[in-house]
Amino acid sequence: MLRDQGIDVDVVSTSQDAVDAAGDGRPATVVVGNSDLLTDSAARRLLEGTRGADRVVFLDGAPGVLLSLDLGLSVGLPAERPAAADCSLPWVAGGDRVTHLSWAIVPSDEARRDGARGCFPTGSDDPALPSGFAAVEVPAGPDHAAVTVVGMPDAATNRFVTEADNAGLVVRLLGGSPHLVWYHPDDEDATANPSTTDASVWPEWVGPGMVVLALAFVAFALARGRRLGRLVPEPLPVVVRAAETTESRAELYRASGDRDRAARVLRLATTGRLATRLGMSAGAPADEVAPVAAAAAGLPPADVDRLLRGPAPADEQGLVTLAQQLAHLEEKVRTS
Amino acid sequence: MALTTRAAALLLLGLVPVVLRPAGSTVWAWLLVWLVVVGADLLLAVSPSRVRMVREGEALQVRLGESVTTSLVLENTTGRTARGLLRDGWPPSAGTRPARHRVSVPAGERRRVTTTLVPTRRGDRAADRVTLRLAGPLGVAARQRSVQVPGRVRVLHAFPSRKHLPSRLAVLRELDGRAAVRTRGQGTEFDSLRDYVEGDDVRSIDWRATARRRHLVVRTWQPEQHRRIVIVIDTGRTSAGRVDDAPRLDAAMDAALLLTALAGHARDRVQVVAGDRRVHARITGADRATLLHDVISTLAPVDPQLVETDWSVLASEVTRSTHRSLVVLLTPLEPAAVEEGLVPVLPALVAHHRVVVASVSDPVLDRMRDARDGSQEVWGAVAAERTASLRRGAASALGRLGVDVLDAPPEDLAVRLADHYLALKREGLL
Structure with missing residues (x-):
């Protein structure tokens, strides 16, 4: 217009x-x-x-x-x-x-x-x-x-x-x-x-106030940071667990996966304990211990004989089963 | 020097003038005021070097698990009251309570500051420096100084098996007079004559005395006395292994202490040797009254060493005396260590002494042996069975040499050893 x-x-x-x-x-x-x-x-x-x-x-x-x-x-x-x-x-x-x-x-x-x-x-x-x-x-x-x-x-x-x-x-x-x-x-x-007036959103004392706060913080840190005397050293003891060698042995067995030997160790240990329990000499062979243990536990002699003298387990699961069955046999003999 | 939090608070008060007069110069002026106040307070603080400190009870003894107090006497030699903090520095395992004390000692007076120690480990603990921080009258600045005030606490073995001592002493008293019944002659000593009472063994009737007295008289016997007992504690690497979070050595010491207490009451002469490649502690029980205390105190600072035990060194300690003795070897049944270190020196010992090997077994092995839930557990069980059979092999090898072998978990070993000793004594086999 x-x-x-x-x-x-x-x-x-x-x-x-x-x-x-x-x-x-x-x-x-x-x-x-x-x-x-x-x-x-x-x-x-x-x-x-x-x-x-x-x-x-x-x-x-x-x-x-x-x-x-x-x-x-x-x-x-x-x-x-x-x-x-x-x-x-x-x-x-x-x-x-x-x-x-x-x-x-x-x-x-x-x-x-x-x-x-x-x-x-x-x-x-x-x-x-x-x-x-x-x-x-x-x-x-x-x-x-x-x-x-x-x-x-x-x-x-x-x-x-x-x-x-x-x-x-x-x-x-x-x-x-x-x-x-x-x-x-x-x-x-x-x-x-x-704009030159935007800064006035903050009160004027904020800047110096922050300086005072920082100084006070530094003073606080100095006050709390000062130790009351030096640290005292501690003579530390040797820490070795006694079962460590056995645990390492377990890892070695596991790594080598020698189920044959593992089964032999487990059977030998069980046979030895059963023989002692049943009043035989601790070194009695498994074929002598098996029938006596079967009679004591009330299990078929053939099963016990296979458990104590059978072939080595074919796989890891077989070894676990064998170990559990041996423990079960010992339990049976102990409670009979 | 040291600042206090009050000094920081004082500096923070500077916000008031800054709000009233917001300028950088206000900050600097306040800082200056603060510095002057802190400096003045520091100058007016009592100098810690003019407070004399003396420790009461320099050498303390405490059984592990119990508490003991140590006191510092502060003497203020200045004309002003000394106020501030004090820290009695001890190693962490000395278990100091409280960690710091608030002290206020008026001019020319003395104050006692008591620290309670509840040590967490056996052994000797020496006091470190005592630190005194004395604040000025305003409490914004302080002067601090650390001085050596000698002090030492010997933490003794807890000796948990001492609760079994009364029952074993009762057994020992029961042996009086009865031991003779079983084995006359060898290994028993004539004590006295007394009237026959029903129940006495007729074989112990002294017919000659009976004829003289015209009524039945029996001889009584007392167990053998003044037998020599040597307890050898192995402090080598195998004793460092932890069973239930305590080294095997601690369980071995426990057994040694119970046997020492028991044998001391039975009037036997007890000798204790602890060592590995060299002898760390040697107690010859010359004074029967203080025997147990001597043993417990001498064994306190002995710790396991990571070296292979040299049994020839320890055996030579035993063979110093040619008296027939009961030799108790407290060493773990580690097959390799036993075969290579211990077995070679045993024949010479067995020839002259009765030897007992007492070993701390690990209950963890039994748990591993019984856990057969999964593949990993079964391999653990195999390893545990193998370890157990090796230990049995080592034990039977020792047995063939004529050594008695005790293998028991830590809490049972002391009792087993004490019972074995009583059995030997009963049979007059010492």
Whole structure:
């Protein structure tokens, strides 16, 4: 709409571009439409770079950065809907009305003395506090061009611009110069101009406090780390389990897998114990022990004879069975 | 010097000024204040070197498993109260309780600090340094010093078989007068005459005395006395093997102690030798009253050595005296060690003495032998059977040489040996 009226509109997304666009010699108006991604350093840079421009407009009141711009303006909530313009600025007509007010811009006493003028007073919750306005204009100073802060971000959107007198106000405000720079900061701009106020999320004493904590930790470590006298050496005893040789022997037997010999050892041991138990000499041969043991245990003599004198087991499982049967035979003889 | 946790807390208090005045300089100023406070406290602390320490009871003795106390007397020679911590340093197995003491000795006074020792292993334990840490008046810094205050505790064998001593002594008393009945003559000594009472063996009636006294008189006999008994304890590598988490040597000592106590009561002369390649302990029971104590105390620091026992060295200890003796060899029946080391020296011993070999067997072998559930267990059982048969072979080889062999698990060996001794005594075979 502004282009139709012969106004040159540039849309930029960084403060540097905005400064460059505004400084091309033509009288320009710089508009910040959305200040969500506007950092304080980007805003200061914008103000510094556009000293030669006609006007800088913050359409949405720029609540995040307004305080840090040192314009003597602050942001509050509007207490009531403004009735009339009640001011004489070139872009405001006497009977204008506004809607969709989001913020009330409150100039300080000092700013008022320096010539800041407000339009559309919104009153104040507390009579002691100064009244806010829907729009405040700060005249050009040595550091910046004239700045207009408007607390109606919704008024210039396509949805509401046709309501009340919004359209007229906005067009008059932005159409005051032949060149309009529409500055819409993006995240790259925010990264290029890092905020200097973000650090203040932490209280100031946190840094030194961490140093104190670290020092205290070091002192604590020193206090606890100091031994009360040296370590006393202990003459350690020799630790050898007596059964170790037998266990190693078992591993050797297992590794060699000599079932023939294993069966012979087991049978010999059982035969010897049975012979002693049955009143025979300990070295009695198996063929003499077998019938006596069979009679004592009440088992068939042939089975006992095969158990004590049979062939070597064919596999590992056979050896296990043989060992268990021998133990069973001894048990039988013992309990008979 | 030493800092205390209070010093760290004091440094932490620096957060207050830092919050009130958040700046780096505040931190440095606080650190400076802290350093000054710590330094001043350190300067004002009593010097530990001016506290004299003396140990009461330098050489202690305690039976393993019991507790003993050792005391340090602290004398503060300064004009200020000495406050702080004291640690009486002992090796870990001395079992010190508590580990550190809080001490406070007023100016010019003395205080006694008592540490309880519950040793966990047999042997000698020497006290290490005593460390004294005395804090300054604010308690943020302390001065620390360690000094040697001599002390020693001898941890004696627990002698668990001593509970069997009363019953064996009763058997010994029973031998009085009765031993003669079985074997008259050899190995018995005439004691006295007394009146016949019903039940006495008629063979012990002294007819000559009866004729004189006109009523029946019997002779009484007492068991042989003043026999020489030599107990040889093998401390070589085979004695280091652990059975039920105690070395075989401990069980062997237990048996030796019970036999010493019993033989001492029976008025026999007991000699104990412990050694491997050289003799580590030698007790000749000259003084019967202190015999058991001497043995228990001399054997206390003897530990198993990882060397092969040289039996000729130990045998020469036995053959020093030509008196016929009962020689008890406490050594494990390890077939190879027995065959190569012990068997060669035995004939010379057996020729002059009665020799008994007492060995500690391992109950684990019996368990291995009986476990036949799976393949692995069966191979273990085979190995255990083989070991048992080798031990039997070694035992019968010793038996053929005329040696009595006792092979018993640790808790039974002492009783078995004592009973064997009583049996020999009963039969007058010493």
